[in-house]
Amino acid sequence: MLEETLKTQLKAYLEMVEQPIQLVASLDDGAKSLEMQELLAEIAQLSAKITVVRTDDDARKPSFAITRPGSDVSVRFAGIPLGHEFTSLVLALLQVSGRAPKAEAEVIEQIKALDGDYSFETYFSLSCQNCPDVVQALNLMSVVNPRIKHVAIDGALFQAEVETRQVMAVPAIYLNGEVFGQGRMGLEEILAKLDTGAATREAEKIKAKDAFEVLVVGGGPAGAAAAIYAARKGISTGVIAERFGGQVLDTMAIENFISVNHTEGPKLGAALENHVREYDVDIMNLQRADKLIPAANPGGLIEVRLASGASVKARTVILATGARWRSMNVPGESEYRNKGVAYCPHCDGPLFKGKRVAVIGGGNSGVEAAIDLAGIVASVTLIEFDSQLRADAVLQAKLRSLANVTVITSALSTEVHGDGVKVVGLSYKDRNSEEMHRIDLEGIFVQIGLVPNTEWLKGSIALSPRGEIEVDARGQTSLPGVFAAGDVTTVPYKQIIIAMGEGAKAGLSAFDHLIRTPVADQAAA
Structure with a gap:
């Protein structure tokens, strides 16, 4: 066998x-x-x-x-x-x-x-x-x-x-x-x-930590790279991560990570953590950042408060909190999450064998999901808001060759229907005719992009209209001593390799800031 x-x-x-x-x-x-x-x-x-x-x-x-x-x-x-x-x-x-x-x-x-x-x-x-x-x-x-x-x-x-x-x-x-x-x-x-009692004990341990010279918030590719580059400079480095590995853990095949022909998200995530642990980096995992408090004086300590009630201080902070799957934000979606509404076709697709499903989104992720699901389920209906699909031409050609796939464009998803236990249908509006339609189905796979994890930063740092952290060419944010990297920033093209490069840049920029900024009197700060 x-x-x-x-x-x-x-x-x-x-x-x-x-x-x-x-x-x-x-x-x-x-x-x-x-x-x-x-x-x-x-x-x-x-x-x-x-x-x-x-x-x-x-x-x-x-x-x-x-x-x-x-x-x-x-x-x-x-x-x-x-x-x-x-x-x-x-x-x-x-x-x-x-x-x-x-x-x-x-x-x-x-x-x-x-x-x-x-x-x-x-x-x-x-x-x-x-x-x-x-x-x-x-x-x-x-x-x-x-x-x-x-x-x-x-x-x-x-x-x-x-x-x-x-x-x-x-x-x-x-x-x-x-x-x-x-x-x-x-x-x-x-x-x-x-x-x-573990969360309370961990919060007390974190409260007792000395201030870091560099504190990285986020444990994905950008955060890992920033931590490694900072630690290699011999400066005290800490990492706060809600889950080390970040969004990459939910990625299936990775075939554009230069010099590595093929890998998978969980494998890469584990490698990132192992690499960071090779250095003297204090990893505080399962910790969610809740508030950023700027330094009172130039060269003073910046504070990051955590949802656990603990707080961590540092001379510089690198924000690398990444992004998460975007929701449709329609009635029924949250109610039927994991009850027919799904976000990972590779994980959950086999559970819908022989059933009718929809895929929301006509970009590469959506079209790839539809192609994968077509080999498992009875039928796939792909719904795209725009007037045409946005996926690569080769993917579109493969999609249209599949007999059990229907493509609907210019469609706005409006409601997820369920019977109280599971999904039973989806309603959408034809954006050309304004007519409402309903599809009877058992599963909905949402693949409509990412939203940055910056809700906790609103009001404390400059964000773009899309909610991304605004950065300059060095990764500097609107706050002195605070840098940002990866999918959470305004840097275009949300790719793992780009996030890593931006993380390395932020780590170097934080070190450069430290050596050029006198240490403030912390009693006054």
Whole structure:
């Protein structure tokens, strides 16, 4: 079942298995059970420490548990964890065998200290690039603390469950049978929801920190580059990030990052964080900036207040808070978010197999989404506000060659309709005739661009009419000592490689500002 190249790679990883483990299978006579049986047999052949047993005692078939005999450590997969979840499988094999997970000692102790019994279920899709973070985090937690149980479920394989629970976006996380979370969540985010005192403890730690020479707000490509360039100058550098990696974590294929033919957002996001951690940078993750307070005097300290109640001070600040998906802002959209309204076709597309969906937006993102979805769903209706599509000609040609795609231009989406549980339709207005139309469908994928994350900056710094931070050629904002970089600024062309360059520029500009600005008397400032 596994290609020879993949087998060779897997065999090398399995040499790190520390203690014997069993793959306990629950199968039936279906085709997917035969595939799973073949996969488990191939894995066992690659390591003398791995054996396969069949019990058929789990309600979900096909599924298998990875167990360590003589212990209560266990991780379960319902479905065949290939695609994006293959790494999750490899890590689970190693961690259940006793290999120490890669997490900070403080985090491991926090997991061990959780008091209670937690039974997690995560619905994923094999094409979802955000799902592995959740699956791997919960698997790790179940290995470290045996009172935590986790099963990762392929939503496309267990359609009846998906329908019953109305799962329309992945990853979808359930705890003890109740909805726990939706969308990408890292280990620290999950812990923060379980350990309710963690946020307060972290806020107190942040309050006690000394002022930085450079404080970067944002952990995406621009923020990471700014932090690295500042830290390389030997100056004290801190990073505040709502989630390290930023918007790039939600990006699927990246094929225009020069010198790298192909990568994916989560992989690049992890590489960014690893690179930043190579330097003496204080990363404060899961922290949302709430207010920017300028220095009272030239050379004085700038303050960034956080939503947690803590605040951080620095001689210079680099704003790199990026952008987020733009919403349609029509009735029903927020009510049915993750109940048929989705923003990631790669993640959630498999959940709409055989159904009718719409894609909102005729740019490259929208057309690419429609092309991808057309191979999964029954029909795709692409709706574009303009009189013509804006995507590249090659994408438009591919789109129009697909028999199950309908393109509607000059259309204004006006309302998302639902039955109280899920999306059932979409209304739009023909901008030429002013006539109203309604489409019956089960899913709506919104792909209409980005909006800068600057709401917290209004009134404190100069913003463009679009809400972007106005910067000059050096990344300087309207406030002395405050710089900005990346998608949050007025710099054109929102691309990863441009954001990185702008972040590096901002880091250098902040250093130049520091060496040319005398330090103010902080008592007076």
